[in-house]
Amino acid sequence: MHETMGCHLDPSGRGAHFAVWAPNAQAVSVIADWNGWDENALRLTARQDDSGIWEGFAPDAVQGQVYKFRIFSRERGYVVDKADPFAFYAEEAPRTGSRVWSLSGHAWQDDEWMATRGPRNALGAPMSIYEVHPGSWQRQDGEMLGWRELATRLAAYVKHMGFTHVELMPVTEHPFYGSWGYQTTGYFAPTSRYGTPQDFMAFVDHMHQNGIGVLLDWVPSHFPTDQHGLGFFDGTHLFEHEDPRQGFHPEWNSSIFNYGRNEVRSFLISSAEFWMERYHLDGLRVDAVASMLYLDYARKQGEWIPNVHGGRENLEAIQFLRDLNRAMYRAHPDTVTIAEESTAWPMVSRPTDMGGLGFGMKWNMGWMHDTLAYFAQDPLYRKYHQGQLTFSLVYAFDENFVLPLSHDEVVHGKGSLITKMPGDDWQKFANLRALFGLMWAHPGKKLLFMGCEFGQRREWTHDGELQWWATDLPEHAGLQRFVRQLNHVYRHEPALYELDFATDGFEWVGADDADASVIAFLRKPLAGGAPVLVVCNLTPQPRTDYKVGVPRAGVWRELLNSDAADYGGAGWGNLGQVGTDPLPAHGHAQSLNLTLPPLSTLILKPDAHV
Template identity: 75%
Template structure:
């Protein structure tokens, strides 16, 4: 049914100017009316005049001028001839200087297919079928839940005859694969409308519109709906840190720097050649908070991964001395951005407490994933970039040299519980000459795959939720490219197929084993057994669940190609320890070293414990053994 735009009340005006309005999409933008036509509203406080130009009036600026709404800076008007699907823009003339521009609607629900840049008249009617998921998703998104995230770029996961899949075509194929592989959530790289496909969505112009490259808003709703009905969560990569300078976008919107800072030392990002939002302008905060809530509200998304948070927090990010302006205390912290992020997270968790926000924050900024009333930023989780860098640097070393870098794998446990961490092996690690995951591993073909299986085993055993970029699960050889689909043909080859089976098994074990996920963010869920055997590149630790929730799991890594026999490790309990994971198993492409599926503890003192296991550690491997109290 067509919608009637809600009136812009005095309360709306107050929240808009305060920077806390969370549903501006109900008032601003284009809204088809029940009796036909549409109502338009756009914020352009410094414009001298604003008109709606579109398919119905031959793009004639004189045909449908908008009128200022009191002194809010908002221009409004109704157009009886407007119909769903028609293209339109706002013709904006500035107060002075003769500046005139056609701008896309910042609140448009749908846009033309790029490279065309107009907005479209559209409604968001859709009959959702995911009520069961929505009623039960809170526990699935909770901090103690298993969360194994498959990061996907919609345009290059799969294609048909070289062409993009529609959201509706993509949904069942992706759902089938995600379930087969055992992932719990999908994280989409930005699908917010973006003019340059090669930006992967990180240069956003349509903060309320899914990109038309893959279909309509209803097609995207079907995508989310379908995954939910199959029991899969959907997270969206969202970019409030910067936006491109394309003429039809937000930049210099009404003849002034409305959304961005005017001073390039604050408003221009030197690395990305894009504009930086003015977080000190309250109306801009309302715009961004409304965008975040929009995707959770209208598209039933289960959370937002917030991109490039570090670039928001530091005024000198990517800048040299003299290229930035200190804050009012003389420091480098962006105080307005901090306040915005706190407002954002309070709004998300107030309105949708069963969802989550995840920060991509690459520095040691404190309390990113702590509540705002504890002086935190309020995110639910944070990407652990330190773990990622250290782990990949260690695994890149030839095994003979790893003894000198042992601390790179143990150091992460020094700070592992300071934040609610996600362990990311994301798209950023397999582009721009960095090499694919399997090609980062040293050695011959067998050693490369053994190394990668060992890495994944260590990752799934380490405290923190898991994120893996598409293609990594079967060891794609080439770097990821957005032009074309993944190298699916290699998934059938020896090594690749075994790795794929191993990741699926890891996910199944991870979901079924409370010790591996319940206390991800508490030191009570972790205990070192052996952290200092650098000479043999072996380390071992325990993962523990909440009391009474299940047995502990021993994780052991041998990161040299030398098998270790009769390796003694102290354990907290006698009896049998069953092998849950052996990355060297033949079915995964390994050499089938191991412990015949289980080991019985003996009353031999080791590592300060009265019981111990005498293990065979396969070459370049990770083992997981679960205590069986009934054996």
């Protein structure tokens, strides 16, 4: 729809064509800079095809000028000024007008990335995602960085740290900065807070040239009620349901799209494809899918309307999500869609022709809740909670999971990750290193919110920047080095990513030593490759002569030891390698006699000569 709707500059650079969907309007004007905001200067004409589309041409419009649609509704004499739902660029908040803008002018230099991104985004590829809020990652003299400066700094940092992708919290235009982008008004406009659309193209281009994928957090689940936005657009509930039991979201004080309406589905699917097509993005993380799937989400009995079968499933939203994913993978098969879905809805990341929703991956919220709850326990009591650590493997292969430690876990009074960890300061950092080690070794792709990689102590806030000064302190710098090394090991060991979503890629070695709070497992690559052994000791007590069965005889090298002194640990370990003994353990004929450092994760691999 973005190809014909909205505002499109004439190729000559002067004059623009306008089109807006307002089927219940009796008249529509374009009010703008070039016509003195005179509602009579440019009256649009309704098409004669009952589409509800009004259109017209403004010969004096030029790039950068501000405009709105003044809509005269048939309903009760209602008149309202609306931003263009299809605008490519908007005024910077708190102003709410749309800008005449062409998306031409950027010369893309990411051909190599675009030609090879299919394998980089594939299910069998390593994916370590760094989640970023652009306005608060870094600042310059207190001011937010523009897209181009952010690109230079962020690409260098992400490349240094070894992450494969960045995921941007919503950058679709939003009037309230404090919504972090989750209250979207401009589904086709990157927010003007950080620059022009071409500046955002340059950002994505630069990331790609540095071998970094870019994912966008995208919000089709709800939209704000700001008067200039989509709500009550032509004096009727055009984009949203009229009945508040269907059309109003009590949790976010926002409107819910009417997914049963063809034009609304087309609007949203066009938006999704637009970001892939015009901005070369590599995928979408779709926000709040659970709230779309259930009619009774965040509602009490009597506050929702059952579907035609009397159930609580939102049948129109289910069909929309399937249509969305079919359209995305048909047009852009080398990208990925990821669902934030927090319930046990089946087959979220299974193909639509199997009855699934068609997403490529799904956030594993159960793993996140259980793992953080376990690590919040005093190690003295962890033996009573071993199941929280192991339960995720019961369902780990039911979906294509991403393991998320996202912004949601470090806001609204939840505290930072480092402050969730128990014990003294040394134990807090040791716990967090052990947690990250387990996360990177566990089946599933990885997502970590900015600042967590160096243990920011303050809860995240969108005002200001991350506490970068902390990286000058030894314990924070050590954690940061550990995450960098984690990414290095992860990306270079196929056993840690090739079979993330297959049972063949995982084998428990020991899951039941609750008294010692120790777990051990193997990760396996495709046939013929070497496995890796992962052992976690989640108490402060070092354990010597700990026997672990392994499938290969010979020397096993330590690829990673979270207790290494370089990361701020105590330096316990196995001097870099350990040989097997012909003593059976855990169902294997060979075993390793390991030293398990306190509060640690070890990753070992059989020597290449074995």
